[in-house]
Amino acid sequence: xxxxxxxxxxxxxxxxxxxxxxxRRSTAVTATARLGLASRGLVYLLIGMLAIQVAxxxxxxxxxxxxxxxxxxxxxxxxxxxxxxxxxxxxxxxWRLLNAATGETEESDGKKRAAKRASSAVRGVIYLVIAGSxxxxxxxxxxxxxxxxxYTARVMDNTGGRWLVGVVGVVVIGVGLAMIWRGxxxxxxxxxxxxxxxxxxxxxxxxxxxxxxxxxxxVFGLAGYFVTKAAVDFDPSEAKGLDGTLKTIxxxxxxPWLLGICAVGLVLFGAYSFLEARxxxx
Numbered sequence: 001x002x003x004x005x006x007x008x009x010x011x012x013x014x015x016x017x018x019x020x021x022x023x024r025r026s027t028a029v030t031a032t033a034r035l036g037l038a039s040r041g042l043v044y045l046l047i048g049m050l051a052i053q054v055a056x057x058x059x060x061x062x063x064x065x066x067x068x069x070x071x072x073x074x075x076x077x078x079x080x081x082x083x084x085x086x087x088x089x090x091x092x093x094x095w096r097l098l099n100a101a102t103g104e105t106e107e108s109d110g111k112k113r114a115a116k117r118a119s120s121a122v123r124g125v126i127y128l129v130i131a132g133s134x135x136x137x138x139x140x141x142x143x144x145x146x147x148x149x150x151y152t153a154r155v156m157d158n159t160g161g162r163w164l165v166g167v168v169g170v171v172v173i174g175v176g177l178a179m180i181w182r183g184x185x186x187x188x189x190x191x192x193x194x195x196x197x198x199x200x201x202x203x204x205x206x207x208x209x210x211x212x213x214x215x216x217x218x219v220f221g222l223a224g225y226f227v228t229k230a231a232v233d234f235d236p237s238e239a240k241g242l243d244g245t246l247k248t249i250x251x252x253x254x255x256p257w258l259l260g261i262c263a264v265g266l267v268l269f270g271a272y273s274f275l276e277a278r279x280x281x282x
Contacts, residue, residue: 024098030282032091036127037280039088041273042081043068044216048267051246055259063263064243065130069137082138089131095282096124152227153236162231165239169228176221183213192279205279208272215265219245 023029046068054063062070072078072085100121103113155161182188188209194202223245230238240248250259 021098021102024095024102025282029091029095029098032087033095033282034277034280035084035088036090036092036095037088037273037277039085039092041270041277042072042085043270044212044266044273045270046071047242048263048265048270051259051263051266054247055250055256055263057256062243063246064241065133066137067243069134073137079138082134086131086134086138089127089134093124093127093131096120096127100124152230152239156231156234156236162234165236166228166231169224169226169231169239172224172227173221174224176217176219176224179213179217179220181217183210183217186210188213188276191281192276193281194279196279201275205272205275208268208275211265212269212272215262216269219262219266222249 043065047063047065050067050071051063069082069085072081075081097120100117103117152165155165186206186209189206192205194205197205219242223240223242226238226240226245226248230236246259246262249255249262252258
């Protein structure tokens with residue numbers, strides 16, 4: 001009895017992966033993925049600018065995604081821009097999820113390839129959540145506070161919740177350190193089509209990427225520290241999101257200066273995101 005190698009579960013999986021690879025490389029998916037990177041850039045640019053105003057004592061606006069969305073909504077054509085952000089976030093999420101489904105074709109190491117697929121899946125889900133919160137903001141005028149303390153309190157009320165919150169905090173610290181390492185080593189250059197850049201553009205891309213990743217990683221690391229401390233002290237109010245972390249920096253010794261430095265770094269990460277949207281290998 002012969003086995004038909006062109007049919008069966010293996011062939012179905014291979015066929016599905018082939019369709020996913022073609023979809024990932026389609027013009028529509030790559031265009032919306034680039035729009036998603038640009039959308040991320042706009043949000044970080046605005047968060048950084050809001051943080052600069054807070055550091056200067058001229059604003060108490062939320063220095064998080066909701067604050068950035070509110071800034072956009074208040075401008076002419078703000079609704080249209082928010083719709084574009086939603087499209088971009090969904091497009092980037094779809095590209096990431098297709099990456100997770102097909103694997104990193106240029107990566108030969110099996111373990112690294114599996115890790116990158118898992119990372120793409122997580123990022124895809126995160127950007128779907130971001131798209132959802134943006135839609136909620138667009139339709140209701142509020143996407144929620146974005147601060148984790150209420151969620152942390154609910155989780156910590158459950159059996160094992162305190163440990164779960166602690167693990168999440170440690171993971172966020174790890175993500176922050178990874179961002180700092182990525183910035184210091186300019187590891188992000190591997191994902192860029194640097195051959196298409198002129199010398200000045202490449203220098204600008206590398207410098208904004210370095211400072212931007214280090215600043216973003218520092219803020220993430222501090223946010224993770226606050227979440228971990230909340231678990232250790234069993235005090236959910238100590239958990240802080242982006243807004244709470246930045247404003248806590250402002251309250252420390254030399255806080256406004258430290259916040260100003262982080263804010264400029266976040267602005268530069270926004271600028272880098274625009275450059276990445278143009279030159280990212282997709």
